[in-house]
Amino acid sequence: MSALDLTGSSLRRRRVVNRGMELLAWLAAAIGVAILGIVVWSVAKKGSSELNLNLITKTPVPFALGPVKQGLANAFAGSLVIVGIATLMALPVGILVAVYLNEFAPPAIRNGVGIVLDVLNGIPAIVIGIFVFGLFVVGRGQSAFAGSFALACLMLPLVARATLEVLALVPNSLREASLALGVPRWRTTLSIVLPQTIGGVVTGTTLAVARVAGETAPLLFTSSIVGNQVNWDPHHALQTIPVAIFELSESPDPADHARAWAAAFVLLMFILVASLGARWLATRSRRKLQRAG
Amino acid sequence: MTKEDDTVSSTIETALRLETQRQPVGPHERLEQVFDIENMDALYGTKPALKGVTMPIYKNLVTAIIGPSGCGKSTFIRCLNRMNDLIPSFRMTGSIRYHGQEISGKDVDPVAIRRTIGMVFQRPNPFPKSIYENVAWGLRVLGMKDNLDDRVERALTQAALWDEVKDRLKASGLSLSGGQQQRLCIARAIAVQPGVVLMDEPASALDPIATQAIEQLMHELKSEYSFVIVTHNMQQAARVADMTAFFSISTGEEGQRWGELIEYDDTTKIFTAPSDKKTEDYVTGRFG
Numbered sequence: 001m002s003a004l005d006l007t008g009s010s011l012r013r014r015r016v017v018n019r020g021m022e023l024l025a026w027l028a029a030a031i032g033v034a035i036l037g038i039v040v041w042s043v044a045k046k047g048s049s050e051l052n053l054n055l056i057t058k059t060p061v062p063f064a065l066g067p068v069k070q071g072l073a074n075a076f077a078g079s080l081v082i083v084g085i086a087t088l089m090a091l092p093v094g095i096l097v098a099v100y101l102n103e104f105a106p107p108a109i110r111n112g113v114g115i116v117l118d119v120l121n122g123i124p125a126i127v128i129g130i131f132v133f134g135l136f137v138v139g140r141g142q143s144a145f146a147g148s149f150a151l152a153c154l155m156l157p158l159v160a161r162a163t164l165e166v167l168a169l170v171p172n173s174l175r176e177a178s179l180a181l182g183v184p185r186w187r188t189t190l191s192i193v194l195p196q197t198i199g200g201v202v203t204g205t206t207l208a209v210a211r212v213a214g215e216t217a218p219l220l221f222t223s224s225i226v227g228n229q230v231n232w233d234p235h236h237a238l239q240t241i242p243v244a245i246f247e248l249s250e251s252p253d254p255a256d257h258a259r260a261w262a263a264a265f266v267l268l269m270f271i272l273v274a275s276l277g278a279r280w281l282a283t284r285s286r287r288k289l290q291r292a293g
Numbered sequence: 294m295t296k297e298d299d300t301v302s303s304t305i306e307t308a309l310r311l312e313t314q315r316q317p318v319g320p321h322e323r324l325e326q327v328f329d330i331e332n333m334d335a336l337y338g339t340k341p342a343l344k345g346v347t348m349p350i351y352k353n354l355v356t357a358i359i360g361p362s363g364c365g366k367s368t369f370i371r372c373l374n375r376m377n378d379l380i381p382s383f384r385m386t387g388s389i390r391y392h393g394q395e396i397s398g399k400d401v402d403p404v405a406i407r408r409t410i411g412m413v414f415q416r417p418n419p420f421p422k423s424i425y426e427n428v429a430w431g432l433r434v435l436g437m438k439d440n441l442d443d444r445v446e447r448a449l450t451q452a453a454l455w456d457e458v459k460d461r462l463k464a465s466g467l468s469l470s471g472g473q474q475q476r477l478c479i480a481r482a483i484a485v486q487p488g489v490v491l492m493d494e495p496a497s498a499l500d501p502i503a504t505q506a507i508e509q510l511m512h513e514l515k516s517e518y519s520f521v522i523v524t525h526n527m528q529q530a531a532r533v534a535d536m537t538a539f540f541s542i543s544t545g546e547e548g549q550r551w552g553e554l555i556e557y558d559d560t561t562k563i564f565t566a567p568s569d570k571k572t573e574d575y576v577t578g579r580f581g
Contacts (some may be wrong), residue, residue: 013544063394100466107381107383171418173416173418174418174421175379175480176376176379176412177414177418177419177420177481178420178431179376179379179404179407180374180407180411180412180414180482181375181407181408181410181411181431181434181435181481181482181485182404182405182406182407182409182431182435182485183404183431183434183435185404185405187434191430191434192420194422195421226575
């Protein structure tokens with residue numbers, strides 16, 4: 001028997017298995033990319049007839065006879081208001097939760113609340129919707145505020161988790177440097193630790209915004225009985241893009257369908273750009289932190 | 294002679310000068326104490342780190358803490374400014390008095406203690422701020438806002454860094470070399486005018502020239518501050534310290550290990566005529 005068998009059948013079999021596995025992995029990756037490609041392409045194609053400036057500048061004209069210039073300006077405005085207020089609600093609370101957990105809480109509480117955050121993150125959006133419906137909408141009617149609150153509940157764990165992750169990256173030596181000067185803990189956190197996390201917080205917030213901008217279910221309960229005019233007042237229920245897409249999809253008019261596709265395309269592009277921007281910010285801030293460490 | 298030879302010979306010269314500059318400490322009874330440590334035990338959880346440490350630390354001297362790895366040197370020095378409070382499982386018993394005042398109790402605010410007892414760490418840890426802000430920030434936060442520029446300049450001068458950075462005070466503290474960063478940290482610590490500066494192996498991450506600069510400045514500043522320095526490097530202790538404490542590891546019956554103070558005396562005595570066999574073994578390089 002030779003010492004080095006380069007032609008044996010077992011070796012050939014191994015090489016074939018290796019090739020096969022590589023191919024499968026490649027295929028899986030290709031499927032992932034292909035699904036995104038097909039979705040974007042088909043959404044763009046079906047919405048192309050309505051994909052123009054009217055979409056964001058004109059309001060809907062119900063029961064239009066003949067070709068009328070119309071769009072979904074009210075939905076874009078409403079989405080902006082509702083997601084904006086949700087961000088204002090979730091951002092400070094999320095950051096404070098993370099700061100408390102990472103800088104002040106004893107380990108037992110940190111782990112416990114960490115699990116609670118994960119559970120909150122896993123609650124289906126429709127359940128949050130029903131919860132907020134029972135809390136704010138019953139007896140008072142729908143409002144953009146109620147919608148914002150529902151979305152903020154969804155954003156909170158995302159923002160808190162993202163902030164926690166960057167806080168853990170801030171080197172302890174920086175905290176020690178400040179504390180050893182006789183600077184109180186809160187001041188150290190505010191002036192030395194938190195400025196290091198801005199990049200990560202912005203990233204986490206961007207991802208959270210991208211996630212809730214497409215949420216439909218909670219808004220059906222809280223902000224869906226709406227007018228067709230552009231309205232910026234959060235005391236009223238406001239139209240939003242996802243709810244508009246849902247409603248238009250049930251319309252008998254093919255032009256409405258095209259408009260829903262076009263709105264979906266805009267939403268998709270927004271999420272894509274926001275995610276890419278967040279990624280870019282994240283790598284930049286991580287590199288900065290590593291230099292500091 | 295090349296430039297390098299110059300630096301090397303000046304290093305040797307300074308080292309020699311440091312050796313000869315040292316004044317004999319004199320009778321200990323006549324020295325003023327900054328710290329009086331009595332029967333101190335330190336534990337992490339249930340694991341003892343230090344047992345029964347009793348020693349005074351004198352004013353306007355450099356006191357070196359030497360000993361093998363794991364003998365509790367860092368634990369000891371971090372008790373002096375309550376940095377160990379940051380470790381949840383840490384506990385300490387016994388007493389540490391600073392100018393006669395007990396500072397180890399739960400009712401004593403560690404923030405107030407750290408304000409008067411400064412610390413320089415093993416690895417340089419400047420803030421990710423400008424050189425100027427690294428020194429000025431602490432001053433501002435602690436309310437020493439008058440003559441800020443003068444205070445910053447004075448601290449940087451004392452830390453022997455002013456000439457190298459005076460033209461680029463706005464540059465990031467992180468843009469400096471390791472040795473410069475460490476001197477910046479020293480400037481930051483002394484700017485707030487502490488009574489004592491604790492140094493936890495301040496030169497272990499630095500090259501010999503930067504090390505020498507730091508030893509030199511300790512020597513020059515000890516008339517204003519008292520220094521306690523933990524070091525792995527016995528030559529360094531011999532060069533800079535007036536008093537030296539040797540810590541070693543003791544092993545219990547069940548194999549548990551803790552640090553203990555073995556001998557504490559004038560540096561000259563520790564290195565030339567130690568009274569304990571363990572000290573002698575350590576300083577002559579037979580152990581550790």
